Amino acid sequence: MGRIAGPLDDVAGDAGHIGHPPRMGFFTDTSVCIGCKACEVACKEWNAIPEDGLTFTGMSYDNTQGLGADTWRHVAFIEQRKPLGLQDPGVEHGSYDAYDGVDVLGMASEAAARGGDGDRGELRWLMASDVCKHCTHAACLDVCPTGSLFRTEYGTVVVQEDICNGCGYCVPACPYGVIDQREDDGRVWKCTMCYDRISDGREPACAKACPTDSIQYGPLDELRERAAARVEQLHDAGVDDARLYGDDPGDGVGGDGAFFLLLDEPEAYGLPPDPVVTTRDLPSMWRHAGVAALTLLGGMAAAYAAGRRR
Amino acid sequence: MSEAEVTREGSLGQRPGREASPGSEGGRRRRRGGRRGERAMVPDAEFRSYYGRPIIKAPTWAATDIAGYLFLGGLAGASSVLAFGAEVTGRPALARAAKAGALGAISLSTAALIHDLGRPERFVNMLRVAKPTSPMSMGSWILVAYGPAAGLAAVTDATGLFRRIGRAATGWTALTGPAVVSYTSVLIADTAVPAWHEAYRELPFVFAGSGAAAAAGLGLVAAPVRETAPARGAAVFGAVLDVAATRLLERRLGPIAEPYRTGRGGRLMRAAQALTVAGAAGAAVFAGRSRAAAALCGGALLAGSACTRFGIFEAGRASAEDPRYTVMVQRGRREPSG
Numbered sequence: 001m002g003r004i005a006g007p008l009d010d011v012a013g014d015a016g017h018i019g020h021p022p023r024m025g026f027f028t029d030t031s032v033c034i035g036c037k038a039c040e041v042a043c044k045e046w047n048a049i050p051e052d053g054l055t056f057t058g059m060s061y062d063n064t065q066g067l068g069a070d071t072w073r074h075v076a077f078i079e080q081r082k083p084l085g086l087q088d089p090g091v092e093h094g095s096y097d098a099y100d101g102v103d104v105l106g107m108a109s110e111a112a113a114r115g116g117d118g119d120r121g122e123l124r125w126l127m128a129s130d131v132c133k134h135c136t137h138a139a140c141l142d143v144c145p146t147g148s149l150f151r152t153e154y155g156t157v158v159v160q161e162d163i164c165n166g167c168g169y170c171v172p173a174c175p176y177g178v179i180d181q182r183e184d185d186g187r188v189w190k191c192t193m194c195y196d197r198i199s200d201g202r203e204p205a206c207a208k209a210c211p212t213d214s215i216q217y218g219p220l221d222e223l224r225e226r227a228a229a230r231v232e233q234l235h236d237a238g239v240d241d242a243r244l245y246g247d248d249p250g251d252g253v254g255g256d257g258a259f260f261l262l263l264d265e266p267e268a269y270g271l272p273p274d275p276v277v278t279t280r281d282l283p284s285m286w287r288h289a290g291v292a293a294l295t296l297l298g299g300m301a302a303a304y305a306a307g308r309r310r
Numbered sequence: 311m312s313e314a315e316v317t318r319e320g321s322l323g324q325r326p327g328r329e330a331s332p333g334s335e336g337g338r339r340r341r342r343g344g345r346r347g348e349r350a351m352v353p354d355a356e357f358r359s360y361y362g363r364p365i366i367k368a369p370t371w372a373a374t375d376i377a378g379y380l381f382l383g384g385l386a387g388a389s390s391v392l393a394f395g396a397e398v399t400g401r402p403a404l405a406r407a408a409k410a411g412a413l414g415a416i417s418l419s420t421a422a423l424i425h426d427l428g429r430p431e432r433f434v435n436m437l438r439v440a441k442p443t444s445p446m447s448m449g450s451w452i453l454v455a456y457g458p459a460a461g462l463a464a465v466t467d468a469t470g471l472f473r474r475i476g477r478a479a480t481g482w483t484a485l486t487g488p489a490v491v492s493y494t495s496v497l498i499a500d501t502a503v504p505a506w507h508e509a510y511r512e513l514p515f516v517f518a519g520s521g522a523a524a525a526a527g528l529g530l531v532a533a534p535v536r537e538t539a540p541a542r543g544a545a546v547f548g549a550v551l552d553v554a555a556t557r558l559l560e561r562r563l564g565p566i567a568e569p570y571r572t573g574r575g576g577r578l579m580r581a582a583q584a585l586t587v588a589g590a591a592g593a594a595v596f597a598g599r600s601r602a603a604a605a606l607c608g609g610a611l612l613a614g615s616a617c618t619r620f621g622i623f624e625a626g627r628a629s630a631e632d633p634r635y636t637v638m639v640q641r642g643r644r645e646p647s648g
Contacts, residue, residue, distance in 0.1 A: 146436060
């Protein structure tokens with residue numbers, strides 16, 4: 001067993017791989033995501049993931065809702081009354097009146113009721129393609145009792161479907177809420193970073209399909225350098241909100257194999273602000289359980305000692 | 311999709327691709343009047359979350375299976391300790407009841423565990439590896455070490471055959487039983503579920519107390535009054551440990567303990583406390599006098615222990631389903647003032 005927390009340089013080596021390729025990862029730059037959902041579609045197609053319900057959620061353009069057993073890429077849509085850097089949000093239509101012929105008076109009274117004062121254009125629309133983080137210290141892998149979840153030579157985390165018995169322990173263990181059980185199947189499923197494709201020297205389906213290079217695949221070291229430069233570029237361009245998420249090997253999960261450039265706090269995207277691999281505290285948990293077990297033995301012994309006197 | 315035109319002066323109309331700065335194409339913002347532009351579909355939420363959706367996934371476990379297992383496992387393990395004590399102190403009826411109870415409870419709980427699997431036919435995969443980082447793997451091996459011995463202890467006692475082997479098996483279950491009781495707290499604490507993980511220091515003691523109270527309850531129900539003095543003591547010990555550890559848990563977790571006080575989890579926890587305290591107090595005062603009173607108190611203790619486990623299970627589920635708790639724990643950790 002390897003280390004259970006803290007920075008770890010050679011994650012595949014720590015898992016026992018010898019002479020392995022460099023750690024591969026995703027850098028998802030949400031600042032250039034256009035919300036086309038090509039990643040979602042490509043992922044479903046390539047991995048033959050079943051359909052998981054066609055619902056209308058009312059959550060902007062997001063009817064996928066979140067990652068799960070049958071959604072390994074999920075594009076989040078966030079609408080905010082906030083300008084993006086120095087940007088004109090591009091939702092004003094110039095001389096063309098999009099509301100020509102619409103009940104303007106009715107809408108105006110509605111706007112007045114909401115205190116509308118002409119700042120309606122101060123809108124930004126954030127899109128972000130979420131995916132399994134392939135943590136350096138992956139809780140799902142740590143707690144898997146069958147060894148079905150394993151660390152590949154690329155440093156990614158993959159479920160072996162012929163071994164998984166559907167105990168479901170990985171589901172609440174994941175600090176990102178990624179992995180889930182497929183109901184009619186019983187087993188758990190998640191992103192494999194297209195283990196089959198990358199083993200053949202190809203990039204994962206989502207990265208291949210992404211038209212804006214919002215999803216970038218490559219050796220994690222390179223991606224981290226590129227991401228740092230990109231954040232600097234955006235800060236220079238006045239996009240002060242830009243920040244990296246999951247890039248820090250010193251964080252609670254030892255850094256993510258799939259990290260992000262976000263334009264708002266992580267929780268706005270449905271991401272945990274400071275995730276920690278639950279097994280970091282496991283040694284302490286076992287110690288507490290050991291003391292509790294001894295307390296039980298002691299208490300029962302005391303009950304017999306007291307019972308003898310009666 | 312942009313089309314660059316390649317000329318002698320270089321490429322014209324080339325787009326910046328992934329180097330694009332958001333907003334650089336639209337020009338500076340202007341003041342505008344009238345009602346143009348697209349409308350935001352969703353008003354800003356005050357609490358920052360993604361449409362209020364949970365950040366982590368709640369356990370897929372069924373309450374009857376897994377909370378039931380937490381209860382039955384605790385009952386079995388603590389009953390084995392009670393049985394061993396009864397055997398060495400010459401209380402055969404209490405020993406027999408506790409051994410039978412332990413075997414019944416551990417059999418039922420194993421069945422519940424297998425039933426909860428998505429692929430029950432693959433349950434043997436649990437014994438494919440031994441992983442110290444997986445409490446479920448460790449628990450499977452603990453059950454392997456404990457279960458057959460519990461069966462041996464109960465069957466040899468009931469049949470009167472192989473008494474020495476039975477005695478050894480009883481001793482072995484008394485040693486491994488407490489592990490069965492307390493490991494289940496690690497099982498649920500070793501998750502990202504805020505109400506469980508944050509409580510990992512107190513949960514083992516809640517489980518130990520709750521298990522002792524349940525075993526005492528079974529003893530009071532099933533054994534004659536003249537042999538149940540230790541069970542009455544165990545009831546008081548278990549109830550005090552259970553209630554004290556739960557109090558401590560709620561105090562230390564503060565707002566994270568809210569799911570233990572509100573909703574379904576809160577109702578179950580309140581019922582658990584009332585039943586456990588009443589059962590233990592009744593056991594201490596009345597159960598030594600009448601068999602009926604003992605059975606009543608025993609029933610209350612068993613029900614209280616079950617309510618504790620179901621309450622903890624529900625509290626955990628509620629804390630996973632509300633992103634507030636996940637953010638609270640993590641923001642609190644990163645920014646001590648917040």
